[in-house]
Amino acid sequence: MQVIRTVVELRSWSRRAHQAGQTVGLVPTMGALHEGHLSLVRAAKASCGAVAASIFVNPTQFGPNEDFALYPRTFEADCALLEAEGVDVVFAPAPEEVYRAGAATFVEVAGLSERLDGKSRPGHFRGVATVVAKLLIAAEPDRAFFGQKDAAQVAVLRRMTADLALPVELVVCPIVREPDGLAMSSRNRYLSAEERRQALVLSRAIQAARRLAQAGEQKATAFIEVARQVFSTQPAVRIDYIALVDWATLEPVEEIVPGSLFAVAAFVGTTRLIDNFVF
Numbered sequence: 001m002q003v004i005r006t007v008v009e010l011r012s013w014s015r016r017a018h019q020a021g022q023t024v025g026l027v028p029t030m031g032a033l034h035e036g037h038l039s040l041v042r043a044a045k046a047s048c049g050a051v052a053a054s055i056f057v058n059p060t061q062f063g064p065n066e067d068f069a070l071y072p073r074t075f076e077a078d079c080a081l082l083e084a085e086g087v088d089v090v091f092a093p094a095p096e097e098v099y100r101a102g103a104a105t106f107v108e109v110a111g112l113s114e115r116l117d118g119k120s121r122p123g124h125f126r127g128v129a130t131v132v133a134k135l136l137i138a139a140e141p142d143r144a145f146f147g148q149k150d151a152a153q154v155a156v157l158r159r160m161t162a163d164l165a166l167p168v169e170l171v172v173c174p175i176v177r178e179p180d181g182l183a184m185s186s187r188n189r190y191l192s193a194e195e196r197r198q199a200l201v202l203s204r205a206i207q208a209a210r211r212l213a214q215a216g217e218q219k220a221t222a223f224i225e226v227a228r229q230v231f232s233t234q235p236a237v238r239i240d241y242i243a244l245v246d247w248a249t250l251e252p253v254e255e256i257v258p259g260s261l262f263a264v265a266a267f268v269g270t271t272r273l274i275d276n277f278v279f
Contacts, residue, residue, distance in 0.1 A: 001083040003090045007138040010052065010091050014140045017088075022049030026141035028132060031055040032072035032186035033081050036176040040145040041085045043173050048143060052089040053082050054135055059095060060106075061127030072186055091139065098134055107133045109156045109163070115250035116152040116263060117274065120240050125156045132157055136168055143169045147176075149183050151261050151276045155250050175275070177203065183275045190271040199268045201234040202275040205242070209262050210277055218255045220244040223262055231266065240265035240272065247278060 004010050014024050025048030027040045044051045055078055062068035075092065082090055106126055112118070113125035136144060146154055154172050161168055176184045181203035182196075191199055205227040212226050227242045246253050247261040256262075256279045263276035 001079070001087055001090060003079065003092055004052075005091075005093055006097055007093070010089070010138050011140060013052070013089055014050075017050035018140070020049075023143065024048060024139065024141045025051045026135065026139045026144045027051065027053040027087075028135050028144065028146070029053060029055055029078075030057045030071065030186065031078045032074050032189070033078045034176075034184045034186065034188075036147055036149065036184040038081060038085055039176050040147060040173050041082065041087060043171060044143070044145050045086055047171075048141075050089075051087050052091055052139055052141070053087050054091040054093075054139075055079075056091075056093055056098065056131070056135075058098075058127055058131040060099070060130060061124050063121055063123060066121070067187075067190075070190075072189055091135075098131065106130045107160060107164075109159050112152075112156050112159055112250050116241060116243060116245070117265065118152065118156070120265065120272075125153070128153055129156055129160050133160065133164070133166075136161070136166055141168055143171050145171045145173060147174075148172050148278070149175045149185065149274065149276070151247065151263055151278070152250055155247055158248070175277075181207070183273070185273060187271050187273065191268060195269045195271065198234050198237050199271075199273055201231055201237050202264055202266055202273055204233075205230040205264050206262070206275050206277050213256065213279060220252065220254050220256075223256075227262075227264060236268075238267040240267060 017024050025044035027044050029037050057071050107129040108126045109129055118125045208226045208230050209223045223244050224242045231239055242264050244262050260279045265274045
């Protein structure tokens with residue numbers, strides 16, 4: 001496995017792979033890898049002849065009071081995991097390689113970027129869209145792989161790639177969960193033992209809404225109310241949002257239709273976690 005630090009090297013690798021007739025897959029990450037990330041890698045390996053993973057903690061998607069400085073950085077362990085999965089290239093640029101001195105260009109998806117996580121984290125999706133656009137331009141992949149857990153991010157990136165006519169297929173892979181149901185996240189490692197127990201309320205809220213749908217319920221108010229009832233069993237957990245939305249627009253809907261997204265976000269201690277499911 002090769003570790004690449006510059007855009008020029010990454011693009012050259014991708015073009016050589018294409019010239020050899022290979023399909024190129026890209027798995028963008030911020031490191032601190034877990035089984036959720038590795039499921040994306042395995043999906044990429046299953047459908048692409050050449051696979052790159054990026055490890056870059058992107059400063060522009062963190063707000064001024066968020067956890068950029070504290071975000072876990074486990075580069076050597078991450079590389080070992082990626083090599084074991086058969087990744088061909090790790091792209092691990094320095095910040096100045098991604099954001100050149102004096103850079104004044106950003107990518108913003110108006111509307112979607114202010115909904116769900118974007119409403120709670122102003123500027124977050126501008127940072128996400130910008131760095132993903134840069135990665136797609138650098139790697140020129142045929143397919144890029146993302147997790148459903150970051151469903152609002154997926155909606156923003158789908159719109160961005162469509163609007164910019166970027167020649168890449170976005171592949172969205174299912175949420176990977178711990179045995180007790182907690183959605184895997186790099187931020188889970190912030191949780192104390194008690195907070196880890198409290199965090200299960202997110203997946204319980206999702207499960208309660210899913211059961212309601214299986215029983216034939218369709219109204220958004222019912223799903224939101226049952227989730228609130230579940231959250232009320234853990235008063236130490238602070239709800240950020242509970243929402244039923246159109247996954248393409250992130251606009252609220254009154255009743256479910258195929259493809260509707262039910263999503264929750266909450267603070268467990270100081271750690272913000274998210275979870276969702278798609279009808």
